[in-house]
Amino acid sequence: MKPIQLVDLHTQYLKIKEEIDKAVIDVIESTAFINGPEVKAFASDLESYLGVKHVIPCANGTDALQIALMALDVQPGDEILTPSFTYIATAEVIALLQLKPVFVEVDKDTFTIDIADAKNKVTSKTKAIIPVHLYGQCAQMDEVMAFAKENNLRVIEDTAQAIGSSFHSNDGTTKMAGCIGDIGTTSFFPSKNLGCYGDGGAIMTNDDALAQKLRMMANHGQRVRYYHDEIGCNSRLDSIQAAVLRIKLRHLNEYTHARQEVAAHYDSAFADVEAITTPYRAPYSNHGFHQYTMKLKGVDRDGLLTYLQEHGIPANIYYPVPVHLQKGYAQYGMKEGDMPRTEDLTRQVISLPIHTELSEEQLNHITRHIKSFING
Numbered sequence: 001m002k003p004i005q006l007v008d009l010h011t012q013y014l015k016i017k018e019e020i021d022k023a024v025i026d027v028i029e030s031t032a033f034i035n036g037p038e039v040k041a042f043a044s045d046l047e048s049y050l051g052v053k054h055v056i057p058c059a060n061g062t063d064a065l066q067i068a069l070m071a072l073d074v075q076p077g078d079e080i081l082t083p084s085f086t087y088i089a090t091a092e093v094i095a096l097l098q099l100k101p102v103f104v105e106v107d108k109d110t111f112t113i114d115i116a117d118a119k120n121k122v123t124s125k126t127k128a129i130i131p132v133h134l135y136g137q138c139a140q141m142d143e144v145m146a147f148a149k150e151n152n153l154r155v156i157e158d159t160a161q162a163i164g165s166s167f168h169s170n171d172g173t174t175k176m177a178g179c180i181g182d183i184g185t186t187s188f189f190p191s192k193n194l195g196c197y198g199d200g201g202a203i204m205t206n207d208d209a210l211a212q213k214l215r216m217m218a219n220h221g222q223r224v225r226y227y228h229d230e231i232g233c234n235s236r237l238d239s240i241q242a243a244v245l246r247i248k249l250r251h252l253n254e255y256t257h258a259r260q261e262v263a264a265h266y267d268s269a270f271a272d273v274e275a276i277t278t279p280y281r282a283p284y285s286n287h288g289f290h291q292y293t294m295k296l297k298g299v300d301r302d303g304l305l306t307y308l309q310e311h312g313i314p315a316n317i318y319y320p321v322p323v324h325l326q327k328g329y330a331q332y333g334m335k336e337g338d339m340p341r342t343e344d345l346t347r348q349v350i351s352l353p354i355h356t357e358l359s360e361e362q363l364n365h366i367t368r369h370i371k372s373f374i375n376g
């Protein structure tokens, strides 16, 4: 059996090697490394794929979030609602811009923002909400959008883990993740569902005025070269990454399907294991399974992690410490016990290897060892 990896990018690469190698060499030959035709072509391909008016490529998913906030009409001290159960980037950019992250609980089944709790936390200073489509499944965007409308908030969807997922609204329409709120952001970090061979990110919007502002903010605050109407930043997707992404975008649905097959395999293997709660499937979203994250009940999680490690199975905890209890975020005055549901989840969850190249043999190896640890 091939060694099991959390993500197997090499096997995936070998299947598209010819196309990729040619595309990368073509960029090198063209020397159009920055803002070359590949970048525009990729943005346009992604716009078509997502059915969104504007895709603005940038350097990574964290920048995408930061630029999204910079394009909104917000002042230092304004409050931004976001889950505490997320990757640090979501809250980090809020703090960096001198805005105040206000942490909201997540639903215990979907792991996405709980609007009932957001209602407790909104104030006259709240300007925006950043739902995170965690692990590949959409937040309840009908609730997010209704809540935002009621409170006059802007919505930025952190879609770093859910590119290609779709949301089925109560009104009967289906929209792609990241294209529902005012702005969507995503990451092309290599291990994401649509990953490049380095860093990359993008911002999505259907709003023409916002698109213009976002492009300007990502480009030193200039609309006309050397005239800087705002203080912006420098965040670009490079042409080699765009060329890789154009090829991988054509395979994204197939990659998502492969992840869903792995998830189905795990689901059925653990269906009769009482100590395991397999991932809940929200009726309003499909699941891209960026992570396969299950909840454990009455299991020694550290013991399980060590046992799996010993048997060549790299499992992981996303995330062991919620943002509101991170040292760097102590200034926001939160303490243990303030967000019980989020804190419980950080103690219960475990994520299993999931990627596009797992074999039946590897999956059986993983599930057999998990069951044998739990059943003793």
Ligand SMILES: *Cc1c(COP(=O)(O)O)cnc(C)c1O
Pocket: 060, 061, 062, 063, 086, 087, 089, 090, 132, 158, 160, 161, 186, 187, 188, 189, 200, 201
């Ligand atoms: C990966 C990720 C990001 C950041 O993306 P980078 O490209 O690594 O900057 C932001 N939010 C979430 C939820 C992520 O998973």
